Amino acid sequence: MKLLLVEDDPLHLSYLREQIGGALPECDEVFEAANGQDAEALARRHPGADIVMDLQMAGRTGIEAARTIWRERPTTRILFWSNYSDEAYVRGISRIVPMGAAYGYVLKSxxxxxxRLALRGIFLQNQCVIDNEVRGLQQRSLGQAGGFTESEYEVLLDIALGLTDRAIAERRGLSLRSVQNRLHQIYDKLEVSRPEAGGEEPVLNLRARAVSVAILRKLLNHGALERAEAELRGWMAGRARH
Amino acid sequence: MKLLLVEDDPLHLSYLREQIGGALPECDEVFEAANGQDAEALARRHPGADIVMDLQMAGRTGIEAARTIWRERPTTRILFWSNYSDEAYVRGISRIVPMGAAYGYVLKSxxxxxxRLALRGIFLQNQCVIDNEVRGLQQRSLGQAGGFTESEYEVLLDIALGLTDRAIAERRGLSLRSVQNRLHQIYDKLEVSRPEAGGEEPVLNLRARAVSVAILRKLLNHGALERAEAELRGWMAGRARH
DNA sequence: ACGGCGTTTGCGGGATCGCGCAAGGGCTTT
DNA sequence: AAAGCCCTTGCGCGATCCCGCAAACGCCGT
Structure with a gap:
């Protein structure tokens, strides 16, 4: 049994080695990578290897690496081992898991x-093991209760990036008015619809406020913004060429 | 010599203990706390203790704890040991360091x-030791080159929270026009002033865009937003009572 | 086919935002 | 004092945003 560890913090890496030595004695080969690129290369060279990997790393993110790895070999088992339980990460992952793949998500805390249970469950029993703190998000993220549609989430990202209504309409292929309707739904779900009673002056700019509470509720985070920004640049470039 | 370690991750804590044992043999008493509250209480009970502490912890932040500790005893030496070099954290700290206090900021990476050098420099030689990656921010944060005035930063936080121009004016005691001038400076420094050539339609909503690049450049982060949100609630409450 | 239900789209108006222009106050320099 | 600079404040205009209203379209079940 072969394992590939992807982790850029040497401290966490050594802890990981230790735990694996204890929990998975049937593992006889261990490879290591410190970033997404090396991980993809190593995964290609060792097609049988299972993977344990951190999410946020310098350069290529764990999510990006996982996507390309899973695209090439959808049965790869991956345990994500991360500091955070932000919805932005969970959403990013649940979008790329291939059907029936065994994977896991446990917090470093x-x-x-x-x-140990996760390691054995995933790599020996082919289970999916997801920490409780994450599980809550998982369900909201796919079901609807308080959660966001994929298209609503896209529009949320767009306003977070600072796009204008018109630009969003153009980018997503919607009419101007539809974009505004989406915004209204988003404002509703984030509960920023003016609770201000009576004839008072509004204190909040809904558009900006929505982004704020989305971040406070961890629907958005730095990584998600960065990825969205990259996609945006691509779209802008293609658009400039008419 | 007494030391107080404040760190909520047991893994990092044990690493810290080990390093201190090796680097500071003259340290004969070690206390530990896992959050800001306990840290403040322990610091009160042991007035001679120096401190090593993490920044982001559940409950009370390291920055908040440092502020109250320094308020009570401004000569306390504190080494901040953190994962991140976001400007938001650096700014938070440089606002609360008492004159002449010895302190340090080293990254966990x-x-x-x-x-070890930082430990010895700060606690034995009374130096200030700040990692290079952080030092860059430090200077921009106080000087002006590309950095932000305190009042500009406040307004940036306000728009990030979703406040309306009028609300900002009321809160900060400025005229509506002055707020807009601040915004203009902010747009300038963040380089979101429309580079769009010719008679094209604008693609970006400046207000929202400014928040976006502020986050991407790590001028703002989740923690800073949370603190600002808390202050905002306080202000709104006081305002409601006319 | 017919009537519901949700979504999409257009129109219009009121409020806010973005910003150029110009007048005033405070500060330093000559 | 006079001149210069920076910041603040007010006025006004155009563009955008926010939203209520109503018509059009697709979908479903009886």
């Missing part, structure tokens, strides 16, 4: 026991 | 050698 989890106990040793939890990590 | 730094080498063992760097950490």
């Amino acid at each position: 989890a106990s040793e026991e939890r990590l | 730094a080498s063992e050698e760097r950490l």
Whole structure:
């Protein structure tokens, strides 16, 4: 059994090695990478290897690496081992998991026991093991209760990037008015619709406020913004060429 | 010599203990806290203790704890040991350092050698030791080159929270026009002033765009927003009582 | 086919935002 | 004092945003 560890913090890496030595004695080969690029290359060279990987790393993100790895070999088992339980990460992952692939998501703050159980569950039993703190988000993220449609989430990203209504309409292929309707739904779900009673003057700019509470609720985070920004640049470039 | 370690991640804590044992043999008493509140209480009970502490912890932040500790005893030496070099954190700290206090800021990704040097420099030699990656921000944060005035930063936070121009004017005691001038300076410094040539339609909503690039450049982060949000709630409450 | 239900689209108006222009106050320089 | 600079404030205009209203389209079940 072969394992590929992807983690850029040497401290966490050594902890990981130790836990794996204890929990997975049937693992006899361990490869290591410190970023997404090396991870993809190593995964290509060792087609049988399972993967444990961190999410946020310098350069290529764990999510990006996972996407290309899964695209090339959808049965690869991956355990994501991350600091955060932001919805932005969970959403990013649940969008790229291939049907039936075994994977896991455990927080670095989890106990040793939890990590060991996840390692054995995923790599020996082919289970999916997801920490409780994450599981809550998982469901909201796909179901609807308080969660966001994919297209609503896209528009949310667009206003977070600072796009104008008209630009969003053009980019997403909607009419101007539809974009505004989307915005209204978003304002509703984020509960920024003016609760201000009576004839008072509004204190909040809904558009900006929506982005604010989205970040506070961890629907958006720095990484998600960066990815969206990159996509935006691509779109702008293609658009400039008429 | 007494030391107080404030760190909520047991893994990092044990690493810290180990490094301190090696680098500071003259340290004979070590206390530990896992959050800001406990840290403040312990610091009160042991007035001679120096402090090593993490920045982001559940509950009370390291920055908040540092502020109250320094308020009570401005000569306390504190080494901040953190994952991030976001400007938001650096700014938060440089606002609360008492005159002449010895303190330090080293990244968790730094080498063992760097950490040991910082420990000895701060606690034995009364120096200020700040990692290079952070130092860059430090200077921009206070000087002006590309950096932000305190009042500009406040307004930036306000629009990030979603406040309306009028609300900002009321809150900061400025005229509506002055707020707009501040915004213009902010747009300038963030380089969101429409580079769009010719009679094209604008693609960006400046207000929202400014927040976006502020986050991408790590001028703002989740923690800074949370603190600002808390202050905002306080202001709104006081305002409601006319 | 017919009547509901949700979504999409257009129109119009009121409020806000973005900003150029110009007048005033405070500060330093000559 | 006079001149210069920076910041503040007010006025006004155009563009955008926010939203209520109503018509058009697709979808579903009886």
